[in-house]
Amino acid sequence: MNSILFVVLLPVLGSFIVGIFGKWIKKSLIGIIACCSVGISFLISAFLFIKIINLPVNLRFFDKVFFQWVPVGHFLVNFGFYIDPLSILMILIVTGVSFVIHLYSIGYMKEEEHFSRYFSYLNLFVASMLLLVLADNFLLLFMGWEAVGLCSYLLIGFWFHKKSAADAGRKAFIVNRIGDFGFLLGILLIYHTFKSLNYSAVFSQAPLILKHDNGVATAITLLLFMGAVGKSAQIPLYVWLPDAMEGPTPVSALIHAATMVTAGVYMIARTHILYQFAPISMEMVAFVGIITAFYAASIGTVQFDIKRIIAYSTISQLGYMFLGVGVAAYSAGIFHLMTHAFFKALLFLCAGSIMHACSGETDLRKLSGLRKYLPVTFWTMVIGALSLSGFPGTAGFFSKDDILAHAYMAPYYGKFLWGLGIITAALTSFYIFRIIFIVFRGDKQQGNHPHESPKIMTVPLIILAILAIIGGYVGLPELNFIHRFLSPVFLKTSALSSSIELKTMLVSFIFSLGGIATAWYFYIVNPSLPGIIKKNVAGLYRLLLNKYFVDEVYERIFVLPGKKIASFFSDVFDTKYIDGAVNETGKWIKINSEQWKKIQTGYLRDYVLIILIGGIILLGFFITKIH
């Protein structure tokens, strides 16, 4: 199990080598170093996974402490990794998807001047993400959590000379800060309650301490959830994710779809023991999840930017995952996290491939008829879209239905959660097939010379497409390997009766098929229809197109007043009062200095007088002390 250290160390090493020596290394070698570090990391993870599987179920838990990290008095935090089926599965997903995306990046970023900077950041991100999922205490988790946020910021603003990219990076960072504020408070409250930050110590004490104190449990879990809301882009802190698409597309695929944004889901699954004592928080998670899912999907239906649509789709799918963990279907949530990582990374990479073909174009109105030119991209994207829509036989089908069936059984408003989930499924298949039909059907637009991407980019697409199909079969309703693998981690998961599961499956299948059919009817059969609808419900359309005006509202309520306060402090308060006070004090002391210097007249008689007066005052004081 010691080799787990190398899973994290290798990407760190790769990042340093590429980052420091990148200037003197050829691009091809940079690509090899970066990919190998992640690839070997993946192989070690796979090796550990096999090792774990061969162990008896109750022996699959390790807390591997490497050294004392922060020993301050009674406050002791170790640098250690917590290895159990959940973290092993997570590192497998992270390193696997990362490796594929690294490969793709070599092709996609080939013309990029700052090739080494890109790969240095990307490797650093992988290391941070692994640290996040492997941490055996909350402080280390937080460190990983912040480090992925930093990498995300660096990569969103990778083309920082573009103002929109730099702004988007800042926005992501600031919005995440709000969530992290809650997250940190939650961690502090955990320390206050349990006197430790170590997972095993906290989780073993949780039943004793929290049983009688629901309030603390609720407070802790809600604060932790606040962090998750920021990182995983849920209402109301989702606004950064669509803008984050300013970064290079493989970054969107890796960080803003497959891995980092799912950290919130992982964190709730990891701390589910705390959540079990806070039913209010669980409901909150479920509701925020499903509302975000529906909300983001509705925006996605009318947008024109491919990457933004997929970004809204990510927000929406993350909502599903939160719905899953919110109804205590943790393994279903993690299962969807995994399949989503496959098909969403695939969709982003396909979008990247389209951009690659059409010189960076992402506007749906300017793309069409690409099927003939991009056959591999077309077929893989269709598979990704089917998987996202939950088409039977694809990965998304199993995982999404797993969540929806659990939602149906949920003790609170189960039918409502399920119903909204089903409607969202219909919207999902509509918006994703809207992209497929517009981009790939019809006539090619003039002026473009689209060309299929090179092998280094299409091979990852094919790998992910395969995973987007077969990835779901680990969760086949009756065999259900993934549930059996993860169940020792989670205390209890409600059992599903297969009749209900079949029923919900059927309904969601009908809805998603309905979505696809609608998209087909709107954009193939009767292309004038969307325009007519637009006119009839112009108000709703504008609302959706402008994303419910949330960005504008935030701008008015938070950003502008914030900027005003900041400019007051920087322009008026700082220059006038702070600097003024400092300068005046300095001047005042200098004036005093010049004055007091005059005591030193140079005349002996004055000196004698001063000593005499001083002596008299001193003795006078002593004499007054005589009682």
Next chain:
Amino acid sequence: MFIYLFMPVFISVLTGLIVLLYDALMINVRKWHLLFISLAGIVISILYSAILWKLPFSFMNGMFVSDNFSIIFSVLFLLSSAIVLLISYPYLNDNNLNFGEYYALILFATAGMIFMASTLNLIVIYLGLELLTLPLVILTCFKKGRDFSHEAAIKFFILSVFSSSFFLFGIAFMFGATGTVNIAQVVMALSTHKGISFPYMLISVGLLILGLGFKISIVPFHIWTPDVYHGAPTPITAFMSTGAKLAGFAALIRILFYIFPAIHSSLTEVFIVLSVITMTLGNIVAISQKNIKRMLAYSSIAHSGYVLMVLTVFSPATVAAAIFYLIVYIIANLGAFGIVLTLRQKDKEYLDITHFSGLAGKNPFLAGFMAVFMFSLAGIPPTAGFMGKFYLFNVAVNNGFTILVIVGLINTVIAAYYYLRIVYLMYMKKETENVPSTISPFVKIPLIILGIATVFFGVFPSSIVALFKTTLFLTLKL
């Protein structure tokens, strides 16, 4: 046994006489012989002091005592004298002052300091004080033909006599009030309350503080300091601001240590006021000085103020903090004067602060060490000055003098201005006029040792402070 007690003093005096006679009687004296003999005497003195470590002994009813406290101070006096002699050597040669008297006077003064630190008898303290002061007066005007020096020497002499008379008066009052001039017996008399006059005793303590306060430059008895430091030859200024000042502190700490517990409520406020005005005036006036020696004179006044902070409460921690601070101050101050001494050509010295402009480009060695000493005096980590202030302020806060510490911290900020200005001039400014520098190994080696010590005590201060805590306090009582 008791002959060993006197060995440090005896050897100092003897060496002084030997040097004097050697220079007078021998024909064709090699000047470095004088230095060598003096240093050899100092080294032997230090070795004898070391033998006496942890062997407390009192001779003739406390007339002369030897305990860890006196030994630490004796060693410090001897070391600072040795360094002063080393850095003086090239200066003396260039000014044609290299005579045996110089060495002898410094050694006699050192003997006086050792007396001040190794007695419980006020009369002996007074004798030590005079034995220290008179050679210093001569040394101040050692460079003949400089009006400035003569003026300084006369001022120093008259004011010393003036303040000594207060000190003597204090001794007389003490005898009148308690019937003894031995401070240990004073304390005994106080505890029995037999035949003592408390009011006269208070007046006596006030006068004693005045007399010693003059020596350690407490405001307003500091008034001689800037002029005399300025007028004296630079190595003598270094000597006065380190060894001589330390001797005053040694006597003051010992007297206060005995007398304080009996009357402490009356004294605390005095020391708070003296501490505040001393450090504040020293630091503020230092800002507007243009001469480096005058600036260092005011800086030395301010440092006395810092030490006074903790002399209101006596515990192992306060004594250790005070002595550690004094050591740190001496190291940095000797180093700073050593560098001031190098900025000269033959007998012409460059003493303006602006003469440091651009030193870093011309002589990175000197500039680097000067920066270290300035950082230490300003109290910036990782130099010893920071740790010295840290222990001092820590002890003060622990004893409830938080306000005093706040004043001290504000003073540190003010002080940083004039210390860092030197660093600024050396590193950021261009040279304004051609300032030559003369470095000889006699200066270089002490500078390196002092520089290393400054950083060493800044990084590993705890062992020496712990040593002071455990060894000094217990034996101080005797």
